Amino acid sequence: MTYENAIEKIHSLLTFGSRPGLDRVLQLLDRMGNPQDKLKYIHVAGTNGKGSTCAMLSSMLVAAGYKTGLFISPYITDFRERIQINNCMISESELTDAVEATFPFVEQLSREGIVITEFEYVNALQFYIHSNAKCDIVVLETGMGGLLDCTNVIKPPLCSVITTIGLDHTAILGDTIEEITLQKCGIMKSGSIAVTSAQESEAMRIIERIAIERKIPLAKSASIQLDNIRKTLSGNSFEYNDAKINLNLSGEHQIENCRTALAAIEILRVNDIISITDEQIATGLSRAENPARMELLSENPVVILDGAHNPNGINALCNAIKEFLNDKKIICIMGMLADKDIDSSLVLLKGYLNTIYTVPIDNPRALPSDALAEKCRNIFDDVTSFDNPEKAFDMAFNKAEQDGCAIVICGSLYLAGKIRPYIKAKISSNGGNYD
Numbered sequence: 001m002t003y004e005n006a007i008e009k010i011h012s013l014l015t016f017g018s019r020p021g022l023d024r025v026l027q028l029l030d031r032m033g034n035p036q037d038k039l040k041y042i043h044v045a046g047t048n049g050k051g052s053t054c055a056m057l058s059s060m061l062v063a064a065g066y067k068t069g070l071f072i073s074p075y076i077t078d079f080r081e082r083i084q085i086n087n088c089m090i091s092e093s094e095l096t097d098a099v100e101a102t103f104p105f106v107e108q109l110s111r112e113g114i115v116i117t118e119f120e121y122v123n124a125l126q127f128y129i130h131s132n133a134k135c136d137i138v139v140l141e142t143g144m145g146g147l148l149d150c151t152n153v154i155k156p157p158l159c160s161v162i163t164t165i166g167l168d169h170t171a172i173l174g175d176t177i178e179e180i181t182l183q184k185c186g187i188m189k190s191g192s193i194a195v196t197s198a199q200e201s202e203a204m205r206i207i208e209r210i211a212i213e214r215k216i217p218l219a220k221s222a223s224i225q226l227d228n229i230r231k232t233l234s235g236n237s238f239e240y241n242d243a244k245i246n247l248n249l250s251g252e253h254q255i256e257n258c259r260t261a262l263a264a265i266e267i268l269r270v271n272d273i274i275s276i277t278d279e280q281i282a283t284g285l286s287r288a289e290n291p292a293r294m295e296l297l298s299e300n301p302v303v304i305l306d307g308a309h310n311p312n313g314i315n316a317l318c319n320a321i322k323e324f325l326n327d328k329k330i331i332c333i334m335g336m337l338a339d340k341d342i343d344s345s346l347v348l349l350k351g352y353l354n355t356i357y358t359v360p361i362d363n364p365r366a367l368p369s370d371a372l373a374e375k376c377r378n379i380f381d382d383v384t385s386f387d388n389p390e391k392a393f394d395m396a397f398n399k400a401e402q403d404g405c406a407i408v409i410c411g412s413l414y415l416a417g418k419i420r421p422y423i424k425a426k427i428s429s430n431g432g433n434y435d
Helices: 003-011 023-031 050-063 092-111 118-132 177-187 201-213 252-270 278-287 311-324 342-349 369-377 389-403 413-429
Strands: 041-045 068-071 083-085 137-141 159-162 194-196 218-220 227-232 235-240 243-247 295-299 302-305 330-334 355-358 383-385 406-410
Touching: 003 092, 003 118, 023 092, 023 118, 041 050, 041 177, 050 068, 050 137, 050 252, 050 278, 068 118, 083 118, 092 118, 159 177, 159 252, 177 201, 194 201, 194 252, 201 218, 218 252, 227 252, 235 252, 235 278, 243 278, 252 278, 252 311, 295 413, 302 389, 302 413, 311 342, 311 406, 330 389, 330 413, 342 369, 355 369, 355 389, 369 383, 389 406, 389 413, 406 413
Parallel strands: 041 137, 041 159, 068 137, 159 194, 194 218, 302 406, 330 355, 330 406, 355 383
Antiparallel strands: 068 083, 227 235, 235 243, 295 302
């Protein structure tokens, strides 16, 4: 089997969509020898901030000498971003060998009338790979929800982490904060400990109640004291326990994500579950990366790539524009999935954007560019629909160079993954300053 064959087999399952529930993945894992039971986890759920929090946790654990697995979704440019060991993508041969060994179980179940979805298989695949690699700890990001998310087949983790909760995936998780919080809290298990980010009052009450009912010690991000915070477009710096830390993740929301990650590390350290020094914490945080989250790709002209796709994420983006780009006109390249709360997101962006270029996304759930443009015209004056993201970026880049505008790309991580390589190549060829 070639690497290309392996990727094709994985993506062949995409047509079966996303279906909450654990029965199917449990049957698959049982055929694979239940690799999930051989590992220890930090399990992370939430609406926003999961990926960044996971990246920080993984980076700190690696700096402390732990062989650390990482499972995140979605990927930006390379599928193997989803399954990492010590903050490095697994090799193509590792993925190919794992698919060759495990995909026959998917086919076997299919013949028995049990259809495995892509996310279920990829989740089982990462358990298999991380188990074979004998990882000390796996930082495990949920896909959707928590209670019925197929990552939730694990035994009580070392720590459950709940990042900021907001309205997203409402058709599946519920259309209120309370309903969504109950789903996210499904990862909080008796016999474990838990951490939460700052939350709306309704969400916090539910998290606290569940922690009490299940006798789970609960730490809060608010317990983490950061001093001398300095925020820039390229990242944040601060002091923690007298250690100076440079975080290459920008935006006020990343300060909160960092507090959450630190609260998890501290509760694990205090309970003698992990051993880590302040110096290792600082080193780990300075190495943490999470592409397409307020990512500064160029300083001249300013180009920001952000995967914000729901009201919480868009609000964080608006705060960053207000703080760092309030002296510039903003050209926004936007593509969104039809099942997101597009109208609320657009209302939040009112007053922050001057020009909008809508673009299509290569995803069956995408809202067509023309349809998104029509929605935007209800709020913004200068809106143009493009038939591909590259054309839109070329137009925006030329305008930004001439007029000193800033470019912001947002609306979907799928869009970010498609356009990021093109942007980096374009900026590089133009002698731009990019990371």
